Amino acid sequence: MIYSFNNLTFFLPKQLLVEKFAYFKIPLSHIKLATNQFSHIHCIKSCIYESVYKGELSHFDRESGFSIERKNNVELPKKTVIINRIERYKKIPKDFFAEIEILTSCKHPNLLTFFGFCDEDFEMILVFECDFKVTLYDYLRSTSNRTNLTWEKRMRICLDIAQGLMHLHNVEGKPSMIHHVIQSENVFLDENWTAKISNFRTWLSSTMDPPRARLRHVVDDIYSLGILLFQILSGRLDYDPHASKAQCHFDEGKIKNMVDPRIMEEAKECSFTPKERPNEDSLSTFFKIAHQCVVETPNERPRLEDVIKSLEKALHFQVSKSLMLNIVFFLGILTLYP
Structure with a gap:
């Protein structure tokens, strides 16, 4: 895979890029649960390039990628997020990962904070915190x-x-x-x-x-x-x-x-x-x-x-x-x- 960054071009296999950003990867199952299978009820914007959803992402262990099980019937905290589901073929993988590279360090009080991404089953999804x-x-x-x-x-x-x-x-x-x-x-x-x-x-x-x-x-x-x-x-x-x-x-x-x-x-x-x-x-x-x-x-x-x-x-x-x-x-x- 060709990976572009700072006007330089690198040839990196996709697996290395996935490993580089593994901490920010969110399982597709969690995103589908947060949006009720990408239900229109959760959709707040849709166009030819992407669909944007609002949902509640169940808290999970980012280190392992697995959900934290509820203990003693205590309800686990949920995080309100904005989910940008990029339409297939509208963005090539190298640009998707180049964008993630920037979003992980792009922090400002007047920007939604990048929370994670998903690239399973040909999906390209960006997730942002949204309080x-x-x-x-x-x-x-x-x-x-x-x-x-x-x-x-x-x-x-x-x-x-x-x-x-x-x-x-x-x-x-x-x-x-x-x-x-x-x-x-x-x-x-x-x-x-x-x-x-x-x-x-x-x-x-x-x-x-x-x-x-x-x-x-x-x-x-x-x-x-x-x-x-x-x-x-x-x-x-x-x-x-x-x-x-x-x-x-x-x-x-x-x-x-x-x-x-x-x-x-x-x-x-x-x-x-x-x-x-x-x-x-x-x-x-x-x-x-x-x-x-x-x-x-x-x-x-x-x-x-x-x-x-x-x-x-x-x-x-x-x-x-x-x-x-x-x-x-x-x-x-x-x-x-x-």
Whole structure:
């Protein structure tokens, strides 16, 4: 088998590669049990390249590969996982193991953690730990009984996503990771609303011009990020940043018309403490960078470093305003009740 890594090519038999990553191998029987034989009930996404499942993997001894037997009728802990079942013939074995090589060392607080793999019966499966609460898609599409995320929290989610992408694009000493399509379905939110990206892929180009091909994939990621920023701003999955209305709102100084109404409504309803109403400078900074991400000409899109700086600036405007409002509010309370 040909094994590619860091632009070098090695000829290794498959058995040696399997042994190299034996610690991370998960028996197919465990994965089938976690997904009820790959039932559609457990499937959260499906396309021509892969099917993605959510399941509970029974705890087992990774050293031996055997399940730990339950003792004294005590229920064994289970781990919630995301299971990426790659469609047959969509990835050749050498690329599959090259990807595992990178995933074992690709650790970041805004990325789902790689947990293991399976290559039995012609299956190619990647498994990730997933202590998430909901996906961003679940949050945006829900219209009832939904926890409202303030403008500050939404910006922090955007920063999480951008920083996760930044890490993927710059994994030190490894081939670049490219997300390909960063969508709300691929962003998980844990109990603290920290965003974690899933479904990212190793970039292993076979084109004649790898640097140019890599750059194209990077700017595509930035474009997808821009779409996501507008969806988080508006609270709508179908929001179209290319619509003339969006630009008109910005040109006329009516950016607030693009903001998810729930944020504004919450600010109006609270009379006891000042709520985090979106700051105009924060909104303007956010809109400008989101709009740059989705311009039609790829080479006019910003670098991820610039996206992160702009999001941090927008967050600073919001946090500074909220702090001042709270100071003024509590000083007023002290004046009323000396």
